[in-house]
Amino acid sequence: MLDVVCDAAGFAPRYLYEGNEPARLSALVEADIGVAFMPGTARYPHANVRYLRLEDAGLTREIALLWHRSRYLSQAALDFREVVLAYFETQS
Numbered sequence: 001m002l003d004v005v006c007d008a009a010g011f012a013p014r015y016l017y018e019g020n021e022p023a024r025l026s027a028l029v030e031a032d033i034g035v036a037f038m039p040g041t042a043r044y045p046h047a048n049v050r051y052l053r054l055e056d057a058g059l060t061r062e063i064a065l066l067w068h069r070s071r072y073l074s075q076a077a078l079d080f081r082e083v084v085l086a087y088f089e090t091q092s
Helices: 002-010 023-032 075-091
Strands: none
Touching: none
16 A cells, blocks of 8 residues: 555655564664654654654554453453543544
């Protein structure tokens, strides 16, 4: 999907590294090794990294929160679930 978006923007990326670890991608960018496409929820407050929001690029990422129906959930887990649900409701 990313190649299609880049092609529509008029360039072809030269990949040196592909990964799904936002902290590592951010560290590579901070080390001036390149640029990275990351979900907005994975932002790290680094002074030497600039984040640009891509509007209407057609990039989406599905995130799921799972738990076993028949297993006990602690109060902390229930609270965490509510915080996550509330956060992502504000993002949509």
